[in-house]
Amino acid sequence: MTPPRAALDRVQSPRRPAPAPERPRHLRVVRGRPAPGRRPPLLLVSLVVAATATALFALVIANVFLGQAAVTQADLERTADRTRVEVEQLELEVARLRSPSRIAARAAELGLVHPTDVTVLVPAEPARRDGATNEQRAGR
Amino acid sequence: MAGRGSRPAVRLISLLVVFTFTFVLVAGRLVQLQVVQAEPLEARGAQQRLRTVEIPAKRGAIFDRNMTPLALSTEARDVIADPAFVSDPGAGARLLAPILGLTEAALEERLSRPGRFVYLARKVSPAVADRVEALNLGFVFLRPAMQRSYPADAVAGQVLGFVGTDDVGLAGLEFAYEQTLAGMPGQEILEQDPAGRPIPHGRHSILQPEAGRGIVLTIDRDLQFFAEAALARGVRSTSARGGVAIVLDTKTGDVLAMVNHPALDPESFGRVTPHDRRNRAATDAYEPGSINKVVTAAAALEAGLVTPSTKLTVPDRIKVGGRSFRDFEPHRTEKLTYAEALARSSNVGTIKVAQMVGRDRLFKMLRRFGYGTATGLGFPGESDGILRPLDQWYGTSMGTVPIGQGIAVTPLQMASVYATLANDGVRVQPRLVKAVVERDGRVEPSELGERRPVVSAYTAAQIRAMLVGVVEHGTGSRAKIPGYLVGGKTGTARVPYPDRPGYSRDIITSFVGFAPANDPRVVVFVSLDNPRPRFSALTAAPVFREIMAHTLSSLGVVPSVAALDAGSLIARRAPAPPAPSPVATATVTAAARTDPGREQTP
Numbered sequence: 001m002t003p004p005r006a007a008l009d010r011v012q013s014p015r016r017p018a019p020a021p022e023r024p025r026h027l028r029v030v031r032g033r034p035a036p037g038r039r040p041p042l043l044l045v046s047l048v049v050a051a052t053a054t055a056l057f058a059l060v061i062a063n064v065f066l067g068q069a070a071v072t073q074a075d076l077e078r079t080a081d082r083t084r085v086e087v088e089q090l091e092l093e094v095a096r097l098r099s100p101s102r103i104a105a106r107a108a109e110l111g112l113v114h115p116t117d118v119t120v121l122v123p124a125e126p127a128r129r130d131g132a133t134n135e136q137r138a139g140r
Numbered sequence: 141m142a143g144r145g146s147r148p149a150v151r152l153i154s155l156l157v158v159f160t161f162t163f164v165l166v167a168g169r170l171v172q173l174q175v176v177q178a179e180p181l182e183a184r185g186a187q188q189r190l191r192t193v194e195i196p197a198k199r200g201a202i203f204d205r206n207m208t209p210l211a212l213s214t215e216a217r218d219v220i221a222d223p224a225f226v227s228d229p230g231a232g233a234r235l236l237a238p239i240l241g242l243t244e245a246a247l248e249e250r251l252s253r254p255g256r257f258v259y260l261a262r263k264v265s266p267a268v269a270d271r272v273e274a275l276n277l278g279f280v281f282l283r284p285a286m287q288r289s290y291p292a293d294a295v296a297g298q299v300l301g302f303v304g305t306d307d308v309g310l311a312g313l314e315f316a317y318e319q320t321l322a323g324m325p326g327q328e329i330l331e332q333d334p335a336g337r338p339i340p341h342g343r344h345s346i347l348q349p350e351a352g353r354g355i356v357l358t359i360d361r362d363l364q365f366f367a368e369a370a371l372a373r374g375v376r377s378t379s380a381r382g383g384v385a386i387v388l389d390t391k392t393g394d395v396l397a398m399v400n401h402p403a404l405d406p407e408s409f410g411r412v413t414p415h416d417r418r419n420r421a422a423t424d425a426y427e428p429g430s431i432n433k434v435v436t437a438a439a440a441l442e443a444g445l446v447t448p449s450t451k452l453t454v455p456d457r458i459k460v461g462g463r464s465f466r467d468f469e470p471h472r473t474e475k476l477t478y479a480e481a482l483a484r485s486s487n488v489g490t491i492k493v494a495q496m497v498g499r500d501r502l503f504k505m506l507r508r509f510g511y512g513t514a515t516g517l518g519f520p521g522e523s524d525g526i527l528r529p530l531d532q533w534y535g536t537s538m539g540t541v542p543i544g545q546g547i548a549v550t551p552l553q554m555a556s557v558y559a560t561l562a563n564d565g566v567r568v569q570p571r572l573v574k575a576v577v578e579r580d581g582r583v584e585p586s587e588l589g590e591r592r593p594v595v596s597a598y599t600a601a602q603i604r605a606m607l608v609g610v611v612e613h614g615t616g617s618r619a620k621i622p623g624y625l626v627g628g629k630t631g632t633a634r635v636p637y638p639d640r641p642g643y644s645r646d647i648i649t650s651f652v653g654f655a656p657a658n659d660p661r662v663v664v665f666v667s668l669d670n671p672r673p674r675f676s677a678l679t680a681a682p683v684f685r686e687i688m689a690h691t692l693s694s695l696g697v698v699p700s701v702a703a704l705d706a707g708s709l710i711a712r713r714a715p716a717p718p719a720p721s722p723v724a725t726a727t728v729t730a731a732a733r734t735d736p737g738r739e740q741t742p
Contacts, residue, residue: 089266
């Protein structure tokens with residue numbers, strides 16, 4: 001058998017204190033316009049967001065430029081490599097074209113022959129290192 | 141009620157045990173993978189992910205004495221394929237064949253091979269590689285390589301040698317100077333995905349290769365070419381098997397030309413027999429024959445036993461050690477001066493002089509001229525020649541050695557003997573490399589070869605005068621060059637059997653000499669293998685004349701002697717004569733023209 005609700009409430013619930021007499025308040029909530037000189041937070045937030053966005057954009061742009069520069073650098077390096085290889089190949093070709101066997105073959109094609117009748121001219125006097133002849137030296 | 145209540149607990153405990161065991165297993169495996177096997181597994185992962193590509197070093201160039209390139213390395217590519225990725229070998233072969241210059245069948249066979257790696261072509265030019273790359277075939281890859289080229293074709297082929305497919309020197313100077321020329325290869329390490337594509341922002345590092353250093357030879361390319369052409373003409377006109385020629389600067393020991401015939405093109409060395417790949421001028425010794433008589437003369441003159449004008453009684457044969465030695469042509473017993481005996485290349489006269497010299501003195505003189513020892517050229521495989529120790533000489537050795545049989549020298553050794561006589565008796569060690577080109581382009585000259593006196597300047601001058609007599613009045617008359625005094629000696633020697641005692645019917649004819657005799661600048665040596673006719677005077681001497689005339693002209697040596705009257709001869713004044721008569725023989729008249737630059741020297 002369950003006890004009546006009111007009896008339970010009496011047994012289990014503590015006694016509520018009597019409400020205190022209301023005292024007069026010194027502070028109150030002021031509603032309406034903010035005090036002059038204080039900026040609205042929305043503008044500040046907007047500025048921060050804009051600055052952040054600009055910085056991010058600048059970063060992205062810088063990154064793009066850096067990336068482009070890297071690609072350009074790689075292209076230039078590749079071009080330099082190709083040019084260097086091309087120079088090497090051309091140097092080799094020049095050396096091959098200057099080969100005496102090729103020149104001799106080309107000369108033969110053109111009908112050039114070795115001289116058969118060679119006359120040796122013997123200087124009348126030995127050559128001097130300064131190029132002067134004995135007569136010139138004697139005249140000095 | 142208690143039994144039913146304990147079941148969940150049992151199940152929970154069992155589950156806990158199972159989970160704990162599983163967790164321990166997983167944790168243990170984790171420890172095994174992350175701690176115990178961490179390093180090998182990491183290495184294995186890196187091996188799968190990282191690819192190391194070797195960047196070949198550029199091999200140093202080889203230049204002639206005028207810095208004309210004789211061997212150059214240029215960049216090339218190896219074209220390789222992974223047959224595992226090839227779905228249609230025939231189609232791939234059809235695309236690649238015209239670019240690589242190979243047959244479709246050959247390429248299809250390579251693309252159908254089992255395995256993951258096959259060379260399609262090696263060392264193709266960058267232009268060809270670009271065309272292959274443009275096909276964008278997933279199974280074809282390009283690998284950096286180096287191509288060795290010899291722009292002067294076969295010029296000095298045996299001297300330069302050649303490199304193998306892997307750019308390593310296999311013969312000649314390419315082999316001898318491998319350390320100098322090779323350089324240090326670099327490495328490129330890059331991270332790639334399982335398909336072999338580079339991972340963006342993955343690991344990538346390059347260690348640049350270090351190019352090899354170059355070498356500058358003493359060889360003059362144009363002179364070498366001319367000498368090769370002259371020797372080839374001589375070989376053809378005499379139906380000889382081959383030949384050798386050397387041009388040596390008497391004062392510096394520089395080898396200006398070193399020729400072997402048949403020639404060798406280093407870019408296709410595989411088509412040439414091993415015999416023809418050798419630089420026989422330095423690696424092959426042969427019995428020199430009569431050109432060796434100058435050593436006998438040097439020993440006799442240096443000892444003061446004879447002079448060029450000493451009269452000798454010369455029969456046409458002489459017995460030494462029980463064996464008869466004869467002159468080339470039968471003749472009555474004659475009274476000849478020693479100079480005349482040399483001019484006629486008399487074996488008997490030379491043997492008689494050698495008997496005056498004796499074994500000891502002759503052996504010592506041979507050693508002083510460098511017989512039995514390599515010249516110090518530094519060429520790989522250079523032969524020492526053969527000179528038996530004195531205690532192993534036979535009874536007949538005093539008949540054979542003085543006339544150049546029973547001993548063996550390389551053509552370079554013999555050219556060096558004549559260069560010593562031309563250089564007033566001072567031997568200069570021959571050299572082939574004049575300088576080394578450093579990586580920064582600096583040219584570091586090599587030191588000149590060792591200089592060593594062998595005979596006195598007076599003895600050398602006497603022998604030179606006798607050798608001028610050989611050309612002017614003796615067996616070497618076909619070596620005369622208008623405008624220049626030439627000294628030299630003919631030699632014809634039989635070739636011994638390679639595998640048994642005795643001599644075959646094969647011969648080697650030689651001519652070696654110097655010019656201008658009044659101030660020798662160069663020595664030229666020529667030998668021909670088994671020519672027809674079998675005379676040095678008719679085979680080797682004309683080739684000598686051709687090469688010497690061109691050499692003097694290309695070196696700018698001014699003609700100094702007008703055409704000589706018959707019987708007159710200009711002998712270079714001998715410095716500091718210890719004997720009263722510096723003039724060689726009655727047939728050798730006094731100097732008609734002296735070198736003004738040498739008048740001050742005693």
